[in-house]
């Protein structure tokens with residue numbers, strides 16, 4: 001087993017997690033926050049890019065908007081997905097209102113429902129083999145199938 005690189009969702013530091021220690025207990029080397037807090041952190045553009053570029057575990061991102069009803073309904077399921085899936089998967093959130101540049105870079109024109117989000121996720125998956133992007137629809141599916 002090799003060590004994993006996991007990006008802290010709070011400060012963006014890249015942490016090396018040796019396989020000999022349980023990842024769930026790991027603390028960030030810089031800000032001392034738990035690397036896996038069982039809570040999908042809202043990230044800014046810089047930390048989002050780091051997560052995608054540097055993380056060696058799959059990254060699941062929920063692109064949401066504060067005014068979006070389905071997004072808010074989805075939030076508790078996404079939280080519980082974090083509890084279930086970490087530390088095998090990193091779960092983060094991206095506020096598409098606050099980070100419009102990232103959202104448009106990802107090809108998201110608007111938050112128009114889970115179906116579009118999953119199509120978007122599939123598109124990203126094909127263009128980046130290092131990180132696995134899944135979207136809200138997948139998260140919901142995963143939660144259901146647990």
Ligand SMILES: [Zn+2]
Pocket residue numbers: 008009010011012013028029030031032033
């Ligand atoms: Zn940190």
